[in-house]
Amino acid sequence: MRGDLIRVLSTAEEKANELKLDGYEPDVVLLGKEAYEFIMAQINEEFGGDEEVFELSGLKIRVVEELDGDAVVIDSKAIGLGLGGAKRFKVVL
Numbered sequence: 001m002r003g004d005l006i007r008v009l010s011t012a013e014e015k016a017n018e019l020k021l022d023g024y025e026p027d028v029v030l031l032g033k034e035a036y037e038f039i040m041a042q043i044n045e046e047f048g049g050d051e052e053v054f055e056l057s058g059l060k061i062r063v064v065e066e067l068d069g070d071a072v073v074i075d076s077k078a079i080g081l082g083l084g085g086a087k088r089f090k091v092v093l
Helices: 002-021 033-047
Strands: 028-031 059-063 070-074 086-090
Touching: 002 033, 002 070, 002 086, 028 033, 033 059
Parallel strands: 028 059
Antiparallel strands: 028 070, 070 086
């Protein structure tokens, strides 16, 4: 299970770094409900407890049910102003 958590964290960081290279400032990760529950279960199994998760790799978490098992790293100041500012990835395989 630890491998799944490491995979998600490294993918989120990779997508954030890609956005930074494109000139954006990623600050939020949008998670589907299924993805959020998967991550929360992984973290609680690894560290114990039954806590909610508010950040992922330094990015604020927002749950968007329509994303299901996916996540999107975004620059909340640039999203919607044109193309770019977001990178999507699969959390639940």
